[in-house]
Amino acid sequence: MNPYSDKNSQAEVDATVVDVTEIFEEAPSQFNHGHRPIEENLNRFPDQDEAPIIGLVNKILIMGMREKASEIHLEPEDNKLTVRIRQGGNWRSLFDPLPKKSITPIINRLKAMVGLDISQTKIPQKGRLRKSYNGNPVYFFIHTLPSFYGEKIVVRIVESSSELPDLDTLISDKTTQNAIKALNNRKSGLILVTGPAYSGISTTLEACLAQQKERNLASIEDPIRRTLPRMTQMEVDLDRGFTYAKALESLSCQDVDVILVDQIEDREAAQAVLDSVNQGHLVLTSLYGKDGVSAIAQLSEWVKPSSLAENLSGIINQRLLRRVCPTCRLVHQPEKEELQQLQLSARQHQSSNFYRANTLSQELIQQYRQKGRLCRQCNGAGYHGEVGVYEVLTISLGLRSLIAQGAEPERLREAILAQGMKTLINDSLDQVLAGETTLEEFFRVFPDALFSLNQVQPVATLSPDFQKRLTDLEKSLADVNKAFTEFKKLMTATTSDLNEEFADESDEFSPQNLLLMVDNDAEIDLSEVTLISDTQLYEEFANPEKWGAFKKEVTPRSPSVTPKPANSTVADLKSELAIDEFLLPDDNEQEGKEETVIAPFKSIVDPW
Known part of the structure; x- marks a missing residue:
């Protein structure tokens, strides 16, 4: 029984997710076999007939899947509708712009497919569509946005496969693989994946789940991207009060071992995640941020730093670099100065092959397509697919102490580099040396790479x-x-x-009286004082003769002692004693008189 087979689901506006299941219509033979140019067939729109619009929308979705696009963007302009796709990190037009009169029918058709209100054009809406294509389920997440020339629509394509991504296939570096696997093998703790949007965070989280064998798994998502095997999946519904915190609380009695929370968005969710970790769960989640230090700083504002330091196990920071097309890539010889700036040795240069992308302009793409010489793998973009770069931070005891103390970000970065973490920049340079990407792509993603390399020296493993x-x-x-x-x-x-x-004892030996005794050259009888100590120092002080010698050493030395005038000030006494002093309160304060007495002993800072 398909859980999304209800075709009569009611639409809910204001960004409410709607599920609709539908089987793709068969595309015309001209489209499947390419007997005619696609542009010729797409520009025919009878004014009264709606059937061509249905076929056109299906063509757009099918072409997006065939081109392995992650998103389809329909952008209305003054007199046309532009259809673009994001393919492996590249942007390109799916076909020539469509005429202006096709904007409203196409937008309404897409909204009707997911049950959205076509009369609402001034508010954002979103829906979810599940279709069957070649026997495999495919999810289309449709988002509408009001714009000046009409509603813009973004269609995100997610293929729902029965298999989770493999961590060994996803990450080529063995050190990074072993570090992530070590984090996944923990019984409890918090594993955080950070990075910007569209950096492959969801794929990394799913790959981590694939490593969890024979464990009870659950996920909390907003929305559910695709159904996963061997997992209890829950979807957040803020309109009905089913938040991340409520979902995590409901899992406390389900004997769950590993919990996936797709994103931490606020203070309530962060605290609920830490509470789940304290209950003995292993929680995998994500947080948009620049790096691990930024993620720690953000979480420290939402929860207690001491609690975060106790529960945080590791942070995976990642980016996506476009993979240079292996079919049409060109050999590139970087300049010597460029290698020195990147801190690459001549030996690394000789043992590696540098490439650059064979990116063509739109005019050349049209010419090469007409001549049949256009690269079929990248279609003239120069890049095909993406490769991930990672830095894995394992929280050591030293880092836990710094996080609990609320250390500054720079101090945390120094401690992280000191423990030998491989940075994103170093991992990216390794991908350049391996021929997976180009220096141009490296500087596009890391524009401040030279500054970072000059500021931070590489740390040996x-x-x-x-x-x-x-x-x-x-x-x-x-x-x-x-x-x-x-x-x-x-x-x-x-x-x-x-x-x-x-x-309650006599205040005979109070600091004030001791001061008077020293000033008046009075003798102190220590025979009545019991000193509880076995040290030789106190035994010497118990001897009256040695006490007299000690008193002479600490008494200020001066050629002659002159009587102090009655109007002597505190500054005069300080100048005469020439040693550090501290102020002691006098008992005469009760009578309304403020009087200060100076004690001629060096002040000692409390060691605690």
Whole structure:
């Protein structure tokens, strides 16, 4: 039984998702076999007949799938309708612009296919369409947007395959593969995937789920991109109050091992994710951001940094680079200065092949197409497909401490580079050296790459033995820090008890009286004072003769002692003593007099 087989689903405006299932109509033989140019057949629109519009819309969708497009954009202009597709990171026109009179019929047909209100043209709407093409289900996510010349429509194509993407096929670098697999093998924790929109985040999350064998899986999405096997999938419905937090709360009693949350959007969702991690789940989620440090900073504003540091296991930051077409690519010889700026050695240059894309202009594309010489793989774009570049950050004990303390982003970046993480720039350069992409594409995605390379020196990869020793040292430092904290609490409690014990005793040895004794050259009888200590220092002070010698050492030395005038100020006394002092309150404050007494002892900073 198909869960999306209801053709009578009611439309809901204001960006409400609508599901409709439909079987594609067979395209005409002229379209399938290419007996006539497509432009000739698409420009015929009888005024009273609507059937050609139905066939035209189906053609647009079918062509988008055949060209492996991720999106189809229908953009109304002053006197035409432009149809473009995004194909492997490239933009190109699907065919020649359509006449102006086709704008409204095509837009209304697409909206009717997903059950949207065709009378609403001034508000955004979105719907979901599920079609069957060549026996495989395909999802079309249709978004409408009011514009000056009419409604613009974006159709996102998602093929629903029964198999999840393979991590080994998706990522070529073995070090990156092993780092991600190590994170996936954890029983609990938070794994975060970051990057801009359309950077392959959803594909990476699905590939991580494919590595989870014999575990209970669940996902929370908005909306569900495609149905996945062996997984309980839930869709967020904000209009009905079914938020990410509510969905995560409902999974607490479902004995779920791994939870996929497609995106963290606000404070409530972030806190709910951390609560799920505390319950023992492994949570995979994403957050749009520049890098891992930016993601940590954003999450630290939503949740407590200490809680984030305790639950965060790792961050995967990624980008997509266009893959140079292997059929028509051209050999490129970079300049020596360019290699030096990229910190590439001559040996790397000699052992690698640099390529550039054979990108053609629109005029040349038309000429080569007419002559039958146009590259069939990239259609003159020079690029075909995309390759992912990654940096995997595993949260070490040192990073946990910095995150819990709310360290500055620059300090976090220094600590991350110090532990030997392979950066996005280095991974991208490896793809350039491997001939997967070009230097032009590298600088398009990373325009500040030269600045980053000059500012940050490359960090050598640490050996496994050294990494183990470093991890053991971090654990030892953590144990010492814990013991030091407990000792501090114990000493604080002991000092508090001693202060309460001596509070009721005679204040004969108060700081004020000790000061008067020193000024008046008075003798202090220490025989009545019990010093609880076994150190030699206190034993020496218990001897009256040695105490006298000590008193002479700490007494300010001056050639002669002159009587202090009655109107001596605090500044005069400070100048005369010539040592650090601190102010002590006087008991005469109760009588309304403010008087300050200077203690001739060096002030000591509290070590705690």
